[in-house]
Amino acid sequence: MKKKGQTGERGKSLLPISSKAKNRTFSRLQGRLAPLAFLAPALIVVTLFFFIPLVMVFILSFTNLDMTNFGILEWWRPANWSLDNYAKIFTNKFFPKILGNTLIYVALTLAFFNVGMALVIALITTHINRQAGFAFRALWLLPRITPVVVYIMMWKALSGPAPMGIINNFLGLLGIGRGEYLLNTHPWVFVILVNGFIGASFGMILFSSAIEAIPKDYTTASKVDGATTWQTIRYVVLPMIKWPLLFVTTYQTLSLLTSFEQIMLLTDGGPRLYQTEVWALTAYHRALTSYFGNTQWGYGSAWAVALVVIGIIMAIIYLRVFKFGELVEEPKIDRL
Amino acid sequence: MKKLRAKSGIMVVALAVGLLLVGGAVSYTQETETVTVRCRAKPPMENWRGDNFLLAAEELNADLKAAGDPRRVEIELIQDNMDWGPYLSEFVLGFGAGEAPDIWLTGHEYIGAQAEAGRIIALDEVLKEFPTFNLIIDGLWDSTTYKGKTWGIPQDAEARPLYFNKALLKKLGWSDAEIAALPGKIEKGEFTLYDMLETAKKAVARGIVELGNGFWTRPKNGPDFTAFYYAFGGKTIDPATGKLVFDTAAGLKYYQFFYDAAQTYGSMGCLGLGWGDAWHPGVSGSKVLFWVGGTWQWAEWAELYLKDLGGEAYMWENFGFGLIPAAEKGDKPNSLTHPLAYLISSQCKYPDLALALIAKVSNYGPNTRHAIASTHLGILKGQTEYKFYKVSRLLSETLYMLDYTTFLPNNPYWGPYSTITYEALAAAVGGEFTPEEAVDFVVDGLQRELGDKVIIR
Numbered sequence: 001m002k003k004k005g006q007t008g009e010r011g012k013s014l015l016p017i018s019s020k021a022k023n024r025t026f027s028r029l030q031g032r033l034a035p036l037a038f039l040a041p042a043l044i045v046v047t048l049f050f051f052i053p054l055v056m057v058f059i060l061s062f063t064n065l066d067m068t069n070f071g072i073l074e075w076w077r078p079a080n081w082s083l084d085n086y087a088k089i090f091t092n093k094f095f096p097k098i099l100g101n102t103l104i105y106v107a108l109t110l111a112f113f114n115v116g117m118a119l120v121i122a123l124i125t126t127h128i129n130r131q132a133g134f135a136f137r138a139l140w141l142l143p144r145i146t147p148v149v150v151y152i153m154m155w156k157a158l159s160g161p162a163p164m165g166i167i168n169n170f171l172g173l174l175g176i177g178r179g180e181y182l183l184n185t186h187p188w189v190f191v192i193l194v195n196g197f198i199g200a201s202f203g204m205i206l207f208s209s210a211i212e213a214i215p216k217d218y219t220t221a222s223k224v225d226g227a228t229t230w231q232t233i234r235y236v237v238l239p240m241i242k243w244p245l246l247f248v249t250t251y252q253t254l255s256l257l258t259s260f261e262q263i264m265l266l267t268d269g270g271p272r273l274y275q276t277e278v279w280a281l282t283a284y285h286r287a288l289t290s291y292f293g294n295t296q297w298g299y300g301s302a303w304a305v306a307l308v309v310i311g312i313i314m315a316i317i318y319l320r321v322f323k324f325g326e327l328v329e330e331p332k333i334d335r336l
Numbered sequence: 337m338k339k340l341r342a343k344s345g346i347m348v349v350a351l352a353v354g355l356l357l358v359g360g361a362v363s364y365t366q367e368t369e370t371v372t373v374r375c376r377a378k379p380p381m382e383n384w385r386g387d388n389f390l391l392a393a394e395e396l397n398a399d400l401k402a403a404g405d406p407r408r409v410e411i412e413l414i415q416d417n418m419d420w421g422p423y424l425s426e427f428v429l430g431f432g433a434g435e436a437p438d439i440w441l442t443g444h445e446y447i448g449a450q451a452e453a454g455r456i457i458a459l460d461e462v463l464k465e466f467p468t469f470n471l472i473i474d475g476l477w478d479s480t481t482y483k484g485k486t487w488g489i490p491q492d493a494e495a496r497p498l499y500f501n502k503a504l505l506k507k508l509g510w511s512d513a514e515i516a517a518l519p520g521k522i523e524k525g526e527f528t529l530y531d532m533l534e535t536a537k538k539a540v541a542r543g544i545v546e547l548g549n550g551f552w553t554r555p556k557n558g559p560d561f562t563a564f565y566y567a568f569g570g571k572t573i574d575p576a577t578g579k580l581v582f583d584t585a586a587g588l589k590y591y592q593f594f595y596d597a598a599q600t601y602g603s604m605g606c607l608g609l610g611w612g613d614a615w616h617p618g619v620s621g622s623k624v625l626f627w628v629g630g631t632w633q634w635a636e637w638a639e640l641y642l643k644d645l646g647g648e649a650y651m652w653e654n655f656g657f658g659l660i661p662a663a664e665k666g667d668k669p670n671s672l673t674h675p676l677a678y679l680i681s682s683q684c685k686y687p688d689l690a691l692a693l694i695a696k697v698s699n700y701g702p703n704t705r706h707a708i709a710s711t712h713l714g715i716l717k718g719q720t721e722y723k724f725y726k727v728s729r730l731l732s733e734t735l736y737m738l739d740y741t742t743f744l745p746n747n748p749y750w751g752p753y754s755t756i757t758y759e760a761l762a763a764a765v766g767g768e769f770t771p772e773e774a775v776d777f778v779v780d781g782l783q784r785e786l787g788d789k790v791i792i793r
Binding site: 271 | 446
């Protein structure tokens with residue numbers, strides 16, 4: 001006795017053809033909708049809190065919406081759009097300074113900390129006792145997990161004038177400096193240190209895991225062949241962690257380009273006019289702060305949109321120059 | 337007997353129920369209205385700005401009850417020391433969301449923009465219903481007037497004196513008599529801005545103060561700089577059109593002064609410093625010879641920075657103050673007052689209650705409490721004769737400065753104007769602009785940002 005819906009001996013369905021077609025359509029539909037249903041919550045959140053604001057910021061960048069005309073200017077009407085804000089950015093007398101600051105900030109932080117220091121820590125901690133290496137890496141994570149305001153307060157205290165500032169105490173012992181407030185005399189050093197100490201931990205984790213994944217045979221073989229430590233690093237380790245190196249460089253460049261909160265809390269772009277002001281901080285300052293409250297949302301948005309465009313261009317260049325496609329494709333041996 | 341007891345029991349219950357019903361009815365007809373008061377105040381000195389409303393609400397409720405008005409007020413006070421920029425954004429965006437506070441205490445220079453946007457209400461008609469407001473000094477109403485209407489009630493005033501360090505002047509060889517005579521010489525126009533810089537230069541040359549510490553202004557953009565622009569003959573507003581004005585001749589002298597101060601006279605090492613970590617410790621710690629500050633900072637230094645050394649007593653011993661000197665010999669010195677004002681939001685449900693509360697806090701007692709605690713000048717006629725106001729020596733000794741005071745303009749575009757003129761000043765101080773380049777930058781920036789909303793002379 002066969003029940004309804006069971007398949008016959010020769011694989012024939014006992015259901016009428018129209019029911020079969022319906023079932024097939026339903027299951028096909030279900031197959032297509034199920035992933036969408038799973039994606040829906042994330043899709044809604046991303047649309048509401050990322051895409052819509054992004055489109056709004058893009059539109060705002062063509063308007064002169066600010067605190068004085070908020071509620072009056074119909075910023076959504078194309079008649080009120082123009083390229084004036086972009087013209088203002090590139091003709092701003094302080095534009096070269098802000099651009100230069102951004103390049104210095106990104107290049108130095110990246111070279112000395114986010115990639116350089118991260119690599120050094122990873123190499124050292126993977127070549128010492130495993131537990132000690134782990135503990136050392138955990139210490140380097142502290143700046144990243146410390147709330148940013150507390151972290152900056154600590155740095156402000158560290159760089160304070162003598163006799164309160166700890167750094168000044170050490171410099172005094174060495175006979176260096178006059179005990180002045182170091183954040184005012186050497187702001188760039190602190191901007192880079194403060195950001196670098198946080199940024200280094202990201203690369204450190206990726207590089208450490210990549211180095212630990214290198215089969216020990218390679219390093220052992222290089223030692224047997226008489227390679228020095230430096231030669232082992234240069235010719236064995238570095239080529240094998242090429243992908244994480246390039247990924248960290250790309251990711252951290254883009255991340256540094258858009259980061260400003262530490263600089264804002266530390267120097268707020270000063271102490272002298274635009275001395276440590278970077279692009280992202282300018283966007284924030286123009287759009288959201290001003291002593292007398294003349295926040296220029298349209299103009300600030302233009303700074304932000306221009307930065308996004310720069311970021312996208314840089315990402316494309318990185319992808320092309322570093323040939324990311326080749327790096328992530330399947331090994332040729334697997335394709336044979 | 338039992339019946340009597342039962343009857344009286346029933347009567348007691350009935351009476352109780354009756355009383356409850358009557359009470360319920362009374363309480364039912366009473367309406368409690370929440371009035372939101374938003375104040376910016378530096379704790380603990382300026383807390384009376386908002387705290388006075390808590391006491392005023394009790395008095396107003398008594399008045400309402402006596403008048404048979406069923407309404408009662410309850411205060412929701414929001415008070416902190418937020419920066420002015422975010423403070424303004426909060427109000428504007430809050431208004432956009434329909435959540436503006438009923439009473440908003442703010443700088444008078446914001447009135448123009450808020451009145452234009454319809455976020456605050458004009459008060460001319462309703463002010464007449466509260467005679468207390470007649471007590472406010474007539475001149476202060478000018479600061480809350482925009483396009484012929486009154487939009488706010490002055491809350492406090494202050495002077496921005498030029499402070500000097502007596503101990504450092506003594507080190508420079510000044511006698512006690514010379515130091516005591518300095519405020520008078522400034523008032524008569526005998527001690528000019530450049531005389532001050534010359535003195536500062538000597539102090540730097542002799543190592544009495546460090547390079548850059550001869551003369552300081554505030555470390556960031558703010559109202560004080562406008563007083564110097566006025567000193568060089570600058571104007572900020574055209575009375576005929578109400579438009580902002582930038583005077584290039586006065587501007588050039590103004591930027592030349594700050595350029596010279598930094599490049600030649602060992603001064604202006606103050607721009608960009610943090611208030612709490614460097615500026616206040618610098619001036620109160622006797623590291624600076626001359627500096628411009630506000631009378632309210634006197635209380636701040638005494639309370640927060642010099643309490644251990646004796647507070648005000650130490651300050652009277654070591655600090656002196658006068659007007660901001662004239663630019664040329666014989667000219668009039670000046671000061672700048674930046675009155676705060678209570679504004680009433682157009683989203684306020686009961687403006688009459690809000691105004692009644694403001695009237696209560698604008699009287700001698702409450703206003704003097706604030707004036708004394710925060711060393712702000714009083715705003716009421718005859719307040720100097722009020723017994724409890726007289727106890728403050730600072731307020732008495734700085735009162736004459738109101739005769740020389742100036743104001744910021746009440747113009748919606750003061751914000752961009754101020755940002756551009758300050759950026760030029762900071763660049764001149766930093767040696768990035770010559771005075772001429774600073775003026776060109778301002779003219780270019782103002783024309784680009786404000787177009788025909790500003791007059792360049």
